[in-house]
Amino acid sequence: xxxxxxxxxxxxxxxxxxxxxxxxxxxxxxxxxxxxxxxxxxxxxxxxxxxxxxxxxxxxxxxxxxxxxxxxxxxxxxxxxxxxxxxxxxxxxxxxxxxxxxxxxxxxxxxxxxxxxxxxxxxxxxxxxxxxxxxxxxxxxxxxxxxxxxxxxxxxxxxxxxxxxxxx
Amino acid sequence: xxxxxxxxxxxxxxxxxxxxxxxxxxxxxxxxxxxxxxxxxxxxxxxxxxxxxxxxxxxxxxxxxxxxxxxxxxxxxxxxxxxxxxxxxxxxxxxxxxxxxxxxxxxxxxxxxxxxxxxxxxxxxxxxxxxxxxxxxxxxxxxxxxxxxxxxxxxxxxxxxxxxxxxxxxxxxxxxxxxxxxxxxxxxxxxxxxxxxxxxxxxxxxxxxxxxxxxxxxxxxxxxxxxxxxxxxxxxxxxxxxxxxxxxxxxxxxxxxxxxxxxxxxxxxxxxxxxxxxxxxxxxxxxxxxxxxxxxxxxxxxxxxxxxxxxxxxxxxxxxxxxxxxxxxxxxxxxxxxxxxxxxxxxxxxxxxxxxxxxxxxxxxxxxxxxxxxxxxxxxxxxxxxxxxxxxxxxxxxxxxxxxxxxxxxxxxxxxxxxxxxxx
Amino acid sequence: xxxxxxxxxxxxxxxxxxxxxxxxxxxxxxxxxxxxxxxxxxxxxxxxxxxxxxxxxxxxxxxxxxxxxxxxxxxxxxxxxxxxxxxxxxxxxxxxxxxxxxxxxxxxxxxxxxxxxxxxxxxxxxxxxxxxxxxxxxxxxxxxxxxxxxxxxxxxxxxxxxxxxxxxxxxxxxxxxxxxxxxxxxxxxxxxxxxxxxxxxxxxxxxxxxxxxxxxxxxxxxxxxxxxxxxxxxxxxxxxxxxxxxxxxxxxxxxxxxxxxxxxxxxxxxxxxxxxxxxxxxxxxxxxxxxxxxxxxxxxx
Numbered sequence: 001x002x003x004x005x006x007x008x009x010x011x012x013x014x015x016x017x018x019x020x021x022x023x024x025x026x027x028x029x030x031x032x033x034x035x036x037x038x039x040x041x042x043x044x045x046x047x048x049x050x051x052x053x054x055x056x057x058x059x060x061x062x063x064x065x066x067x068x069x070x071x072x073x074x075x076x077x078x079x080x081x082x083x084x085x086x087x088x089x090x091x092x093x094x095x096x097x098x099x100x101x102x103x104x105x106x107x108x109x110x111x112x113x114x115x116x117x118x119x120x121x122x123x124x125x126x127x128x129x130x131x132x133x134x135x136x137x138x139x140x141x142x143x144x145x146x147x148x149x150x151x152x153x154x155x156x157x158x159x160x161x162x163x164x165x166x167x168x
Numbered sequence: 169x170x171x172x173x174x175x176x177x178x179x180x181x182x183x184x185x186x187x188x189x190x191x192x193x194x195x196x197x198x199x200x201x202x203x204x205x206x207x208x209x210x211x212x213x214x215x216x217x218x219x220x221x222x223x224x225x226x227x228x229x230x231x232x233x234x235x236x237x238x239x240x241x242x243x244x245x246x247x248x249x250x251x252x253x254x255x256x257x258x259x260x261x262x263x264x265x266x267x268x269x270x271x272x273x274x275x276x277x278x279x280x281x282x283x284x285x286x287x288x289x290x291x292x293x294x295x296x297x298x299x300x301x302x303x304x305x306x307x308x309x310x311x312x313x314x315x316x317x318x319x320x321x322x323x324x325x326x327x328x329x330x331x332x333x334x335x336x337x338x339x340x341x342x343x344x345x346x347x348x349x350x351x352x353x354x355x356x357x358x359x360x361x362x363x364x365x366x367x368x369x370x371x372x373x374x375x376x377x378x379x380x381x382x383x384x385x386x387x388x389x390x391x392x393x394x395x396x397x398x399x400x401x402x403x404x405x406x407x408x409x410x411x412x413x414x415x416x417x418x419x420x421x422x423x424x425x426x427x428x429x430x431x432x433x434x435x436x437x438x439x440x441x442x443x444x445x446x447x448x449x450x451x452x453x454x455x456x457x458x459x460x461x462x463x464x465x466x467x468x469x470x471x472x473x474x475x476x477x478x479x480x481x482x483x484x485x486x487x488x489x490x491x492x493x494x495x496x497x498x499x500x501x502x503x504x505x506x507x508x509x510x511x512x513x514x515x516x517x518x519x520x521x522x523x524x525x526x527x528x529x530x531x532x533x534x535x536x537x538x539x540x541x542x543x544x545x546x547x548x549x550x551x552x553x554x555x556x557x558x559x560x561x562x563x564x565x566x567x568x569x570x571x572x573x574x575x576x577x578x579x580x581x582x583x584x585x586x587x588x589x590x591x592x
Numbered sequence: 593x594x595x596x597x598x599x600x601x602x603x604x605x606x607x608x609x610x611x612x613x614x615x616x617x618x619x620x621x622x623x624x625x626x627x628x629x630x631x632x633x634x635x636x637x638x639x640x641x642x643x644x645x646x647x648x649x650x651x652x653x654x655x656x657x658x659x660x661x662x663x664x665x666x667x668x669x670x671x672x673x674x675x676x677x678x679x680x681x682x683x684x685x686x687x688x689x690x691x692x693x694x695x696x697x698x699x700x701x702x703x704x705x706x707x708x709x710x711x712x713x714x715x716x717x718x719x720x721x722x723x724x725x726x727x728x729x730x731x732x733x734x735x736x737x738x739x740x741x742x743x744x745x746x747x748x749x750x751x752x753x754x755x756x757x758x759x760x761x762x763x764x765x766x767x768x769x770x771x772x773x774x775x776x777x778x779x780x781x782x783x784x785x786x787x788x789x790x791x792x793x794x795x796x797x798x799x800x801x802x803x804x805x806x807x808x809x810x811x812x813x814x815x816x817x818x819x820x821x822x823x824x825x826x827x828x829x830x831x832x833x834x835x836x837x838x839x840x841x842x843x844x845x846x847x848x849x850x851x852x853x854x855x856x857x858x859x860x861x862x863x864x865x866x867x868x869x870x871x872x873x874x875x876x877x878x879x880x881x882x883x884x885x886x887x888x889x890x891x892x893x
Contacts, residue, residue: 120868122851123846123848128840151686152688153734154687154731154735155690156689156732157730158729162535165224165705223782233787233788292782293825294824296627300764307635309759313758376788378790379788454723528725530791531793
């Protein structure tokens with residue numbers, strides 16, 4: 001009797017754990033493909049044959065990437081999976097595709113991730129009802145390595161009232 | 169008892185005779201009429217591009233949407249309402265010397281209202297859609313919109329001020345007694361109507377919380393007080409001119425009585441101004457911005473400042489002149505006071521009220537509006553139209569009122585002709 | 593004397609008749625029929641469905657004749673159970689004015705000579721946000737956002753107690769069932785009382801005939817929204833009525849590069865705007881005026 005009871009509790013715990021894990025896996029959003037630079041993906045075409053060097057250092061390659069994202073605390077291999085460069089690595093060790101990078105961003109930026117899931121963080125396009133609603137990946141607006149939105153040139157100011165003239 | 173056909177024939181004859189009155193006159197009369205027609209012509213020529221191209225030919229823009237036209241409109245509605253100041257002493261206080269000039273005063277009010285309506289018409293963007301404002305034919309937003317109220321009330325007042333004088337004049341022409349039961353209630357009704365038109369016009373501005381300069385409870389009383397200063401002042405000057413050029417008899421006593429009533433109105437006008445200034449300057453909220461723009465200048469913009477100070481000083485001097493009987497009851501100082509108060513109230517109530525209401529605009533922008541020459545000429549044209557209408561009305565009304573032009577006279581003229589045709 | 597009077601009177605009579613006929617000549621010409629039709633057009637809310645269809649086909653014909661383009665004028669009514677609300681994230685607006693120009697493109701506004709813009713972005717110094725008197729409208733730095741400033745875009749707030757609707761003398765503007773305040777451009781008489789009454793400068797006036805480049809017309813229009821307008825009438829933002837009634841986001845929401853603009857149905861508890869109101873610190877402009885605007889500003893970061 002007791003054995004059955006313990007077995008039952010074990011199953012319940014397992015079931016809950018699986019729910020916890022599957023919750024993450026069930027966060028699916030219809031996003032367009034990530035905006036890779038040309039020819040860079042799949043990363044494994046170069047990295048599969050390379051040695052894994054986990055030492056934190058300044059790289060000789062990928063010099064065009066300047067890390068301005070918690071760079072005092074993290075470096076490349078904290079997010080990019082060392083063994084398989086085609087995947088990103090969550091804190092739990094789970095590997096995810098680049099197409100679901102929002103899960104990775106959401107680990108630190110929980111508030112923003114919650115807003116993004118509700119549809120209020122970031123750009124809105126298309127139809128909000130009766131049609132296709134687009135969700136964009138975080139990286140469609142924010143460069144993952146240097147996420148702060150850059151200043152842009154504003155459009156021209158309106159004409160002053162004195163300057164408003166007629167064509168004729 | 170004349171038959172209907174006879175009455176129609178007589179009315180037509182009356183109308184043709186009045187035409188002959190209008191088209192004959194002294195050299196100065198012709199010159200005056202031609203001058204006014206020229207100004208009207210120039211005004212009309214300036215109005216045509218506004219119709220064709222759009223209101224962009226004025227200097228009004230999104231920030232300041234009402235300018236010279238509505239300033240003049242506000243002032244003229246006040247002037248029209250002031251004709252009632254003649255009616256009140258004549259009929260309520262039974263002050264004899266004024267009674268005979270009530271008719272002329274009401275015709276003056278009618279010309280004022282016509283000028284005011286013309287100003288609104290030129291300010292409208294789509295005059296071709298004016299019928300949208302006619303009750304029952306268009307879709308009037310009554311009673312919610314104060315402009316709709318104003319259309320109704322102004323037209324009723326115009327009708328009153330045309331019906332009453334014309335009725336009285338026609339009766340005088342035929343030497344008959346006017347039916348007091350018909351006319352006296354109408355005349356007494358014009359007193360609350362005069363107050364109504366100006367209160368409704370004040371409420372047009374008063375009801376807008378977006379414009380804190382106008383959203384003060386004191387606006388309607390200020391309007392009435394300033395109307396009862398400036399309107400009678402114009403009447404006093406006009407009647408002196410009429411006395412000079414025609415046979416109408418207007419006693420000095422009548423003019424002085426009007427001036428005495430004006431003195432009270434001037435005091436109230438100044439008192440209300442002081443109340444406004446205290447409230448704004450002492451409370452010192454950010455809503456002081458418009459008043460500051462008007463009297464001091466705001467962030468370096470100070471176009472209206474010299475104008476308003478000149479206007480206020482003129483009002484003050486006029487009040488002093490009207491306060492003391494020694495200056496009030498002397499025609500020379502009385503006339504100076506009248507001219508000062510006319511100009512002073514025009515500045516204070518016209519540009520000094522409408523334009524600062526829009527500065528700064530609800531988003532804080534400052535656009536200093538000055539009318540351009542087209543707006544000025546159109547405004548002169550409309551003032552000239554009003555003067556011309558008033559001149560023509562006087563040219564008919566005064567001979568009738570003074571008894572020179574009457575049916576008895578006419579009968580005397582045609583009776584030899586009649587006798588001749590009967591004998592043939 | 594009598595003879596002189598007669599000829600003078602006759603002269604004036606002939607002159608005035610000639611002037612009258614001369615001035616009325618344009619009405620008798622071929623475009624007279626169009627003017628008569630325009631003159632007699634009824635108020636939009638009083639038309640039956642057939643009359644509205646007739647008006648649309650007439651308009652489409654006229655637009656084709658005038659602009660050479662095939663417009664589709666819609667009269668789509670309000671979707672039941674909707675009340676449109678708008679959210680604006682002031683911590684993310686960078687004042688780039690992309691929304692202003694997207695709106696102009698979408699809504700067929702006059703570009704230059706004269707210029708007509710429905711959205712106005714104002715710049716306020718950080719620390720002083722309520723006193724709009726210190727705002728700067730004509731900022732033009734090399735890069736935005738500038739460090740010291742916050743940018744607030746303002747457009748028609750689609751108030752629930754709109755003061756503009758209250759004061760229009762001819763009922764040319766009214767509140768639709770889905771909360772939008774719209775203008776019937778063919779009924780407006782151009783008195784500009786609504787512009788004097790609006791506390792947010794939401795309305796603009798067509799001071800002259802609108803001037804849109806030939807290739808820039810947006811051909812899918814709504815009768816109460818972005819159809820080509822005429823001079824001397826009032827116009828304003830309608831939350832892109834032609835888009836939202838089909839379920840699309842307004843143009844300004846779509847173009848904003850930082851995603852500061854949010855839109856949705858206030859009556860739908862699952863909508864984005866409801867999430868914003870419930871979870872962010874929202875406020876509305878000039879709430880003391882009791883206009884109940886549907887434009888919610890909020891700060892996040």
